[in-house]
Amino acid sequence: MSGSVRDGSLNTAALCTVREILGRRHGSFATPGLDLTALPYYDQNADRGPGPDAVCTARGVVSAADALIISTPSYNGAMSGVLKNALDWLSRPWGASALTGKPVAVLTASTGRTGGADAQPELLRVLERAGAFPVAHPKVAITAGEEMISAAGTFLRPSVVAALDGLVDATLTTLSRQPALSQAG
Incomplete structure (x- = not known):
């Protein structure tokens, strides 16, 4: 999931590189992406019943995934708004969200000298609060x-x-x- 929607995004390039790495190692990996621009602004009034179609699709993709890799730029020291909005949708319903128990690896990419690393603590905090399981790894800030x-x-x-x-x-x-997670998706 790329937290950047611009053309030529470094974060999207990072995820394309991850797909290439997985393809070289294990050609059988499916690595779908999510179009975060298709998600409306989070509105609890709209989140009744199944919710908007784009949200149902996103929740289905994330629920079916064995793990997620999220890359975001840093916007004023935080993850992008489009990514935060997606996580708000994906984190509901509370306790049974698409993110509950989901292993998630995070990275950032930016033209700045820190590679957007200042966005990672907030992103990890939101993921943990949503019930996701952050993957332990050395910080990746491109x-x-x-x-x-x-x-x-x-x-x-x-x-x-x-x-x-x-x-x-x-x-x-x-x-x-x-093992239970790796067989779920």
């Missing part, structure tokens, strides 16, 4: 510019690819330690 992205939309810099490879390893290790 500092790069668009020139570091291939024509295919993936990162070229070996250090970035290695960091994302480590994130994939940590996520797969978490899944292997939770």
